[in-house]
Amino acid sequence: MKHDRSKALFARAERVIVAGVNSPVRAFRAVGGEPPFIARGHGARVVDVDGNEYIDYVGSWGPAILGHAHPEVVRAVQAAAGEGLSFGAPTEREVVFAELVNQLVPSMELMRCVSSGTEATMSAIRVARGFTGRELIVKFEGCYHGHADHLLVKAGSGAATFGEPDSAGVTSAVARTTLTLAYNDVAALRELVHARGSEIAAVIVEPVVGNMGCVPPEPGFLEAIVELCKTHGAVSIFDEVMTGFRLGIAGAQGRFGLTPDLTTLGKIAGGGLPLAVYGGRRDIMSRVAPLGPVYQAGTLSGNPVAVAAGLATLSLLEPALYEKLEALGARLELGLASAAAKAGVPSCVQRVGAMITLFFAPGPIRTFDDAARQDKERFARFHRGLVERGVYWPASMYEAAFLGAAHTEADIDRTIDAAAQALAG
Numbered sequence: 329m330k331h332d333r334s335k336a337l338f339a340r341a342e343r344v345i346v347a348g349v350n351s352p353v354r355a356f357r358a359v360g361g362e363p364p365f366i367a368r369g370h371g372a373r374v375v376d377v378d379g380n381e382y383i384d385y386v387g388s389w390g391p392a393i394l395g396h397a398h399p400e401v402v403r404a405v406q407a408a409a410g411e412g413l414s415f416g417a418p419t420e421r422e423v424v425f426a427e428l429v430n431q432l433v434p435s436m437e438l439m440r441c442v443s444s445g446t447e448a449t450m451s452a453i454r455v456a457r458g459f460t461g462r463e464l465i466v467k468f469e470g471c472y473h474g475h476a477d478h479l480l481v482k483a484g485s486g487a488a489t490f491g492e493p494d495s496a497g498v499t500s501a502v503a504r505t506t507l508t509l510a511y512n513d514v515a516a517l518r519e520l521v522h523a524r525g526s527e528i529a530a531v532i533v534e535p536v537v538g539n540m541g542c543v544p545p546e547p548g549f550l551e552a553i554v555e556l557c558k559t560h561g562a563v564s565i566f567d568e569v570m571t572g573f574r575l576g577i578a579g580a581q582g583r584f585g586l587t588p589d590l591t592t593l594g595k596i597a598g599g600g601l602p603l604a605v606y607g608g609r610r611d612i613m614s615r616v617a618p619l620g621p622v623y624q625a626g627t628l629s630g631n632p633v634a635v636a637a638g639l640a641t642l643s644l645l646e647p648a649l650y651e652k653l654e655a656l657g658a659r660l661e662l663g664l665a666s667a668a669a670k671a672g673v674p675s676c677v678q679r680v681g682a683m684i685t686l687f688f689a690p691g692p693i694r695t696f697d698d699a700a701r702q703d704k705e706r707f708a709r710f711h712r713g714l715v716e717r718g719v720y721w722p723a724s725m726y727e728a729a730f731l732g733a734a735h736t737e738a739d740i741d742r743t744i745d746a747a748a749q750a751l752a753g
């Protein structure tokens with residue numbers, strides 16, 4: 329596989345863009361080597377600038393559930409673009425989009441569109457603080473909620489990949505208002521809430537973690553978050569930027585039958601364009617300006633082209649898609665597990681729906697500490713082996729891989745073969 333053009337572009341990129349990339353994990357630092365530059369994508373495939381084709385399991389880190397360049401999404405975007413790119417004024421499509429989100433995720437009674445998942449979680453936290461008049465927030469180690477200061481504490485994936493769970497530039501005053509607990513530790517949560525419940529504005533959680541690899545909640549964990557928040561007057565926030573529309577049409581909350589106070593959505597919600605949403609209980613969201621005193625705004629919020637992509641994407645989601653993803657996921661899970669067993673690699677495969685991780689440590693992986701015990705070298709070799717064999721896999725052992733509507737059983741089987749060879753090598 330040749331990478332001459334990618335190498336040349338990367339050398340140019342490194343001179344003018346930090347580390348040559350616009351988001352850290354794209355730099356491939358954790359796995360060695362250099363990233364291929366992507367020229368185009370179609371369905372489950374991406375093609376790099378040297379003409380190498382890959383089966384894609386990154387899916388733009390989540391959004392690409394319908395595959396790349398889905399014709400109906402592209403048509404919607406083109407049509408919207410032709411009508412004008414941005415007005416800074418309300419448009420009809422935003423209403424239709426919000427009505428659809430409310431219909432699919434009924435806990436989102438009142439919402440706001442923003443432009444990134446980071447903005448959505450940052451805003452949800454501000455609203456929770458404004459609503460409760462309290463300062464503390466509780467998060468779980470290994471959960472990533474975007475790069476706002478108060479959420480960049482023990483934040484998994486990108487940060488953890490570089491061994492910087494706490495970012496420089498975050499003041500200690502801000503970090504002190506964020507309390508962190510181990511994921512899945514109900515006893516610790518109960519203890520903390522009983523001790524300091526009257527100071528806690530919000531508990532924020534990835535209902536299934538994707539940002540330390542795929543880690544499901546143990547029975548009772550999410551229920552305890554929702555219940556304890558209710559009892560102590562704190563706001564429960566499900567950060568479904570990754571799980572929303574991925575683990576089912578109503579996200580993780582639909583899958584587990586739970587109703588958080590606030591929810592954040594992004595990634596799939598924007599269909600590949602910069603669009604995210606936060607919302608939930610009407611009484612809480614009514615505190616947002618101009619209805620209430622919590623300020624939040626955005627020049628490009630609810631951008632007409634982004635909303636067109638999101639609306640077209642959400643309109644194409646249907647129960648049959650999730651059944652297909654479940655079946656493909658099970659096939660990949662089984663194949664990866666048996667390939668790893670055959671190669672004698674200490675590992676475990678964890679999957680929820682169309683999110684899957686092969687961990688290079690014996691399972692189960694329940695917490696960030698478990699995930700951090702992986703064999704980094706082995707993962708790096710595995711990743712290089714996959715890329716060389718035409719499988720584009722997340723370049724961090726703390727990231728989940730994603731399946732989409734365009735993957736086929738043949739793709740899965742080719743991937744399992746590639747994995748078997750990569751694990752043997």
Ligand SMILES: *Cc1c(COP(=O)(O)O)cnc(C)c1O
Nearest residue numbers: 444445446472473474567569570
């Ligand atoms: C990706 C992600 C975010 C951040 O979204 P951006 O659009 O990258 O800012 C927040 N929370 C979760 C759970 C995510 O996976």
